[in-house]
Amino acid sequence: MKKLRNKLLGLLPKGRHAVIGVPFFWMLLFFLLPFAIILKISFAEADIAIPPYTSLTAWADNQLTLLLNFGNYVLLSEDGLYLAAYLGSLKIAFFSTLLCLLVGYPMALAIARSDKHMRPVWLLLVMMPTWTALLIRVYAWMGILSNNGLLNNTLIWLGIVNEPIQILNTNIAVYIGIVYAYLPFMVLPLYANLVKHDSSLLEAASDLGAKSYTAFWKITLPLSKNGIIAGSMLVFIPVVGEFVIPELLGGPETLMIGKVLWQEFFNNRDWPVASSLAVIMLLLLIIPIILFNRNQARELESK
Amino acid sequence: MKKTKQMLLATALSMAVSLGVQAEQRQLNVYQWSDYVAPDTISNFEKQTGIKVVFDVYDSNEVLEAKLLSGRSGYDIVVPSNPFLAKQIKAGVYQPLDKSQLPLWKNLNKDLLRTLEVSDLGNQYSLPYMWGSIGIGYNVDKVKAALGDQSIDSWGVIFKPENIKKLHECGVAILDSPTEIIPTAMHYLGLPTDSENPEHIKQAEALLLSIRPYVTYFHSSKYISDLASGNICVAVGYSGDLYQSKARAEEAKNKLSLAYKIPKEGAGTFFDMIAIPKDAKNVKEAHEFINYLLEPQVMADLTNYLQFPNANDLATPLVDEAIRTDPGIYPPADLMSKLYTFPDFSAKTQRLLTRSWTKIKSGK
Numbered sequence: 001m002k003k004l005r006n007k008l009l010g011l012l013p014k015g016r017h018a019v020i021g022v023p024f025f026w027m028l029l030f031f032l033l034p035f036a037i038i039l040k041i042s043f044a045e046a047d048i049a050i051p052p053y054t055s056l057t058a059w060a061d062n063q064l065t066l067l068l069n070f071g072n073y074v075l076l077s078e079d080g081l082y083l084a085a086y087l088g089s090l091k092i093a094f095f096s097t098l099l100c101l102l103v104g105y106p107m108a109l110a111i112a113r114s115d116k117h118m119r120p121v122w123l124l125l126v127m128m129p130t131w132t133a134l135l136i137r138v139y140a141w142m143g144i145l146s147n148n149g150l151l152n153n154t155l156i157w158l159g160i161v162n163e164p165i166q167i168l169n170t171n172i173a174v175y176i177g178i179v180y181a182y183l184p185f186m187v188l189p190l191y192a193n194l195v196k197h198d199s200s201l202l203e204a205a206s207d208l209g210a211k212s213y214t215a216f217w218k219i220t221l222p223l224s225k226n227g228i229i230a231g232s233m234l235v236f237i238p239v240v241g242e243f244v245i246p247e248l249l250g251g252p253e254t255l256m257i258g259k260v261l262w263q264e265f266f267n268n269r270d271w272p273v274a275s276s277l278a279v280i281m282l283l284l285l286i287i288p289i290i291l292f293n294r295n296q297a298r299e300l301e302s303k
Numbered sequence: 304m305k306k307t308k309q310m311l312l313a314t315a316l317s318m319a320v321s322l323g324v325q326a327e328q329r330q331l332n333v334y335q336w337s338d339y340v341a342p343d344t345i346s347n348f349e350k351q352t353g354i355k356v357v358f359d360v361y362d363s364n365e366v367l368e369a370k371l372l373s374g375r376s377g378y379d380i381v382v383p384s385n386p387f388l389a390k391q392i393k394a395g396v397y398q399p400l401d402k403s404q405l406p407l408w409k410n411l412n413k414d415l416l417r418t419l420e421v422s423d424l425g426n427q428y429s430l431p432y433m434w435g436s437i438g439i440g441y442n443v444d445k446v447k448a449a450l451g452d453q454s455i456d457s458w459g460v461i462f463k464p465e466n467i468k469k470l471h472e473c474g475v476a477i478l479d480s481p482t483e484i485i486p487t488a489m490h491y492l493g494l495p496t497d498s499e500n501p502e503h504i505k506q507a508e509a510l511l512l513s514i515r516p517y518v519t520y521f522h523s524s525k526y527i528s529d530l531a532s533g534n535i536c537v538a539v540g541y542s543g544d545l546y547q548s549k550a551r552a553e554e555a556k557n558k559l560s561l562a563y564k565i566p567k568e569g570a571g572t573f574f575d576m577i578a579i580p581k582d583a584k585n586v587k588e589a590h591e592f593i594n595y596l597l598e599p600q601v602m603a604d605l606t607n608y609l610q611f612p613n614a615n616d617l618a619t620p621l622v623d624e625a626i627r628t629d630p631g632i633y634p635p636a637d638l639m640s641k642l643y644t645f646p647d648f649s650a651k652t653q654r655l656l657t658r659s660w661t662k663i664k665s666g667k
Contacts, residue, residue, distance in 0.1 A: 046650060048394045052372045081658070084667050147534060169520055252521060252664040260661075266365035267481065267657045269372070269390075269650065 035282070042275035043068045046268075053271050072276040081260065082277065086284065088255040092171070092246070093239040096178040100186040100235045101228065103179065108190035108227075109220070112197070119195075126187050138177055138248050145173050145249070169251035177245040182238070186231040193227025194220070226299045233292040237285055257281055329354045331588040334370075334378040336575065337362050337524075338547065339433075341608035348595050354588050362524050371396045371580060379583040380592055382432050385574045386482065389422035389647040397428040398581045404590035407597035415614045419574060422647060429576040430593065433543070433611035436572050436642060437483055438565040438631065440526070440545030445473045445536035458491045458566045461539060464513050471517035474535030476526040481660035482653070483645055484511070484539070487571055490643065496571065497646035501655060508659040521664055527551070533559055541573070542631060546610035563631040569641025574614075 044053040152164035205215040243258035264274035337360040488507035526538035531551035549561040603621035
């Protein structure tokens with residue numbers, strides 16, 4: 001009886017495997033499976049049907065045929081629009097990340113160096129805006145930035161400008177919206193890193209005659225490298241595929257891959273081309289994601 | 304004892320009845336354009352029939368279509384525009400209407416129904432809800448200040464760079480819709496509006512590129528509030544939306560006087576069509592709803608509120624005279640003959656149009 005019980009227990013997954021298994025299964029179900037479906041559609045052809053694309057496999061005369069259509073990928077390489085849109089997205093993502101870093105770093109540093117009891121309050125203030133739906137916050141920005149909006153009216157009232165400055169529907173508005181929306185994702189990992197720094201290092205630097213400026217460049221900044229990388233990745237990766245903010249705040253010159261994907265899907269009814277665009281975008285993003293993971297693994301090992 | 308038993312029975316019975324009623328609460332899921340019913344249309348129907356209406360809205364045909372084409376939209380009534388409807392019928396999205404359940408079908412205008420057979424042969428799957436034109440809405444005073452004596456009566460105001468240049472200062476909006484604006488440009492150039500010839504599309508693209516620098520933005524709904532608040536002074540848009548904008552300006556009492564014009568060259572028209580998806584669950588309720596919309600008074604109320612003309616013959620005399628005689632809403636016969644419908648383009652042409660549109664908008 002005992003033997004049987006042990007045998008049965010042996011069949012159950014070991015605790016360790018069960019713990020790893022849950023997130024693994026999660027990723028399989030919600031990441032790999034949808035990707036496989038998109039990959040499948042990207043090799044189909046658009047059709048007037050439900051769903052609006054052809055099937056890859058056909059069964060006729062006892063033969064199973066698999067038809068892979070690479071035409072969608074060829075189309076992407078033939079028209080410069082797609083490359084321009086990818087580059088546009090990467091450019092906006094890069095500069096937004098940089099701006100987030102420039103704004104977020106001093107914030108994170110100030111919170112990390114502030115009084116211990118006040119830190120939760122500051123952190124809460126950083127996170128609080130994200131409790132409101134993104135769409136509403138973006139609409140609020142539309143109200144602020146429009147030609148007779150809050151900002152322009154204030155500037156005119158103060159006499160700084162005579163005519164409203166066109167901000168809404170330009171790339172500047174897109175940058176403002178993105179930096180605003182993604183700032184918490186930069187501040188939080190930076191804070192998590194900065195708050196762990198040993199303050200005796202700075203004291204030692206000051207004892208040895210280093211100015212606080214030098215101490216920052218030589219000690220704080222290099223030590224916070226991992227926080228910078230983590231924050232940058234958390235901003236950069238989602239911004240590349242961002243659709244809502246550029247759609248609402250951007251103008252016609254804002255060319256991003258999310259919009260092109262939307263057009264393929266909705267205007268052209270071409271789900272296969274839209275899917276192949278998404279596949280390429282994922283492949284482009286995999287490089288920074290791998291770098292990010294590597295860096296995180298290294299950080300874990302060093303502890 | 305007997306009494307208790309009776310009472311128990313009565314309670315049980317009444318519970319059963321109320322449970323039964325609850326289970327039988329009839330429902331109808333409607334997916335409709337935003338701002339496209341009168342305030343009491345739905346509540347009156349609910350009162351009349353006891354059917355609970357779940358009402359969702361969209362603001363583009365494309366969004367509706369994506370839902371329909373992925374299958375199982377969950378809606379019982381949808382209202383696509385006619386070129387989209389034609390494609391969706393081909394894809395097998397809809398079920399034929401059961402006309403025996405629609406005794407008021409006879410109220411519909413026969414000529415319009417015949418015209419609409421282009422997209423739905425034999426009017427099997429759909430009926431017109433409202434229709435309208437794509438023309439020019441404008442701020443009378445600001446346009447007068449910008450253009451001088453010249454009034455807005457021709458598409459040349461938009462399509463001639465020297466004219467639109469003068470309007471740029473106060474703001475010009477154009478619908479963000481390649482399948483409607485490119486044919487409008489082709490019409491102005493004297494080309495057939497249903498042309499699938501890439502050369503013709505190129506010519507329309509060149510025309511639109513020449514006026515591109517003076518267009519403030521391309522959008523399909525923002526102009527309603529912008530025109531009413533004075534943010535822009537001219538908009539190429541849907542007639543009903545532009546009338547709505549006019550009404551909003553009047554409500555706000557901001558002394559803006561807005562007007563709508565179908566230019567003398569004519570304009571494109573769209574028909575929004577009521578149809579029932581194949582996988583609808585409440586088919587009977589959907590027919591009841593359609594029959595309700597065919598009631599002349601219901602339709603007339605809708606037209607009075609939305610300022611879109613309808614296709615219901617018996618409703619026309621019930622429409623406010625000011626609306627009935629407005630040439631922008633009910634165009635006179637000579638203008639009527641210059642109206643055209645937007646075609647259902649092939650996938651290849653559709654791609655060309657979208658591509659041209661991107662080039663026009665972003666320069667790439």
